[in-house]
Amino acid sequence: MTGKSRLLAGGAVSFVLAAVAMVAALPSSAGGHAVRDTSTLIISRTxxxxGLDPAEIVSTxxxxxxxxxxxxxxxxxDLTPSGKIVPKLATSWSVSKNGLVxxxxxxxxxKFHDGSLLTSSEVRFTWQRIVGINGPAAQYWRPVKDVVAASPYVVKIVLKKVDPTLILTLAGERGSYIGPDEACVKAHESKPGDWAVDWMATHECxxxxxxxxxxxxxxxLDFQAFQDYWGGWKGRHVTRIVEKIVPAAGTQRLLLQQGQLDFLGDPPATDVAKALSKDPNIKVVTSPTTTIDQFTFNMDKKPTSNPLVxxxxxLAFNYNKAIAQAYRGWAKRVYGPIPSNIWPAIxxxxxxxxxxxPAKAKQLLAEAGYKDGLTxxxxxxxxxxxxxxxxxLQxxxxxxxxxxxxHFMTWPVLFAQLQKPKGQKPFDMAAYQMWAAIPDPSDILMWWHTRAITVINPGWGTRTTxxxxxxxxxxxxxxKRATLYSNVIKQMEKDVPGIWIDQPENIAVMRKSVGGYQYVPYxxxxxDPYQLYKTS
Incomplete structure (x- = not known):
């Protein structure tokens, strides 16, 4: 056996031993295969x-x-899959004529998990804590001037200026969670006024x-049903959630097929999902998203500063062929910077x-002065x-x-390149996604504002846009908003700051015994584990 063969064999043995150890650590039936406990849902995470503090954590x-x-x-x-706003901890809302209250x-x-009641003062405390910590969640509350506890169950949110997306933001996935409650925070502060940030990073209220x-x-991580939950426990629900940390994708797949996992929390590669869909005990559910895959251009560096280039x-990119290779039917073409399920239409x-x-592409390159090619x-x-x-594309x-x-790299490295100021971004082109977390074009077009050039804008925009x-x-x-956004989109069509490729579908992989799954693209x-249940 060669040294390389021994390395490969050793790697295979290590993988099998790791998988066996993981299986042994998971709940199992008497036969050691499929999990029979219908009250427990086991989800894998890489x-x-x-952290667990909603004031500090806004990403998925x-x-x-x-x-x-x-x-x-x-x-x-909350938001429904179609983007409709529905009640959750609030039952209704109204807005003043001037749009500010x-x-x-x-x-x-x-009830909160420590027994405290949800009242308007707790909503106000949530806002005060988010603003006081000034972490990632604070950006979603910047339009808010004050949160007033008008009565025990009526809260008034007073804005600095009109914000047409306020309620959508409160229903969105980022920075919009109520809690932890005041009593729980005060009980776990390391020192008065530190908002219990250390404790809340690894606990919840x-x-x-x-x-x-x-x-x-x-x-x-182990979660148990909160018996005083306001939604109740009638109907079909699991009463225990276990999130298993399984770093290796191959181990996740093995454990799912053996029944030691119920759900892959982090979607697998398309090829893996396609293969798993053929397993009679596995189901793969695909759903629309608001995500767009795109190649963007550095607008401040030759030769991509030239619009002809x-x-x-x-025009040189074979979109349909590339999408078919990458997604195997689980993505559709898009032609502009916003997804097909967000207004206004492209x-x-x-x-x-x-x-x-490609013929037209060659012609334009020649007109741009690159008849003999470029790099x-x-x-x-x-x-x-x-x-x-x-x-x-290559x-x-x-x-x-x-x-x-x-130049392939991890997302943190790519993000650091995108964050560089105008004129200092090292690439000619960059490949990354954008998505809308609320059913509003502002949530994706905001990244094309020039103030986002040090975030993910590749250098596009003017005072007019x-x-x-x-x-x-x-x-x-x-x-009026649709007209303004249409103006932005038309200018982008003229300038071509990016190539918008596709809108991929969300891929969810689970055991067939799991029911109740519904994906909300925002x-x-x-x-949502409360929606899920398991059958024998």
Whole structure:
């Protein structure tokens, strides 16, 4: 056996031993296979959540946290898959004629996990704590001037200026969770006024259906049903949630097929999901998202500062072929910067500018002064779907005389490049996603404001486009807002700051014994455990 063979064999043995050890640590039936306990749902996570404090954690996905603390914390309002606002901890709301005061009526009889009652003063305390900590959640409360406890179950949110997205934001996945309650915070402060940030990072005091009973870091988080939950426990629900930390995708797949996992919390690669869909004991559910895959251009660096070069590259890409290779039927074409399920609609004219036409691409490159070709550098992630999209672009550009040097990296490294100021971004092109967390175009088009150039805007925008974006958030008129956003979209069509590729579907993989699953596209990567149940 060669040294390389021994290494490979050793790796295989290590994988099997790790999988066996993980199986031994999980709840099992007498036969050691499928989990028979219909009251417990076991979900895999690749890594521990970054934390559990809603004031500090606003992201989902591997290393996020919202997808974990959603078992314990709730919003005033929720969104349905179609984007409709529905009551949660609040039952109704109204807005003053000047658009500056929102009166919200709270649900009565709601308890926090320490026994405290939800009242208007607790909503005010949540706001005070978020603003006081000034962490990631604070950005979603910046339009708020004050939160007034008008009566025990009526709260008034007073704005600094009109904000047409306030209620949508309160129903969104980021920064909108009520709690922890004041008594719980005061009881766990390390020193007066520190908001108990250290304790809340690993504990919870929410109103949700499940309470955290144990967190073994690197192993699992255990949630048990909160018996005083206002929603009750009639009907079909699981009463225990276990989030198992399983870093290796191969181990996750093995445990799911053996019945030691019920649900893959982090969606697998498309090829893996396709293979699992053939297992008679597994089901794969795909659902629409508001996510867009895109290649963006550095607008301040030659040669991509030339609009003819950008238009040529947009025409050189074989979109349909690349999407088919990356998603195997689980994504659809998009032609602009907002997804198909967010208003306003992208003009039909975009289809001609983002078609596959290599001959026209060569012509435009020649007009731009690059008849003999050019070289570009692209920064992107080496992930299951991004890699085939990027390699497809690389192959297509080679056919029109463009050499694309690809630099694969992790998201933190790519994000650091995107955050560099105007003129200092090191790439010519970058590959990443944008998505809308509320059913409103502001949540995705805001990243094209020039103030986002040090976030993820590749360098596009003018005072005029900024004014359109700012003005769109100063009126409650949807028709006026649609006109302003359409102006922005038309300017983007003219400037081509990016290539918008596809809108992928969310992929959820679970045992067939799991029921009640419903995906809300605005809650990226979030599973609502209270909706789920298991059958024998």
């Amino acid at each position: 890594v521990d959540p970054a 996905g591997a290393g996020g946290g919202v997808e974990t603390f959603i078992a314990s914390y709730e919003r005033l309002f 929102y009166t919200i009526h709270l649900r009565k009889g709601v 929410g109103t949700g259906p499940y309470t955290l009973t144990n967190w073994q870091h690197g192993q699992e 950008r238009k040529a590259i947009a 003009p039909k004219s975009w289809a001609s500018g983002y078609r596959y036409d 570009l550098n692209l920064s992107g992630m080496d992930t299951g779907t991004w890699k085939p999209l990027i390699l497809s 192959s297509d550009l080679a056919k029109v005389g463009v050499k694309l040097n690809v 900024d004014k359109w974006l700012d003005t769109s958030l100063s009126t409650l008129s949807k028709s 809650y990226n990567g979030i599973i």
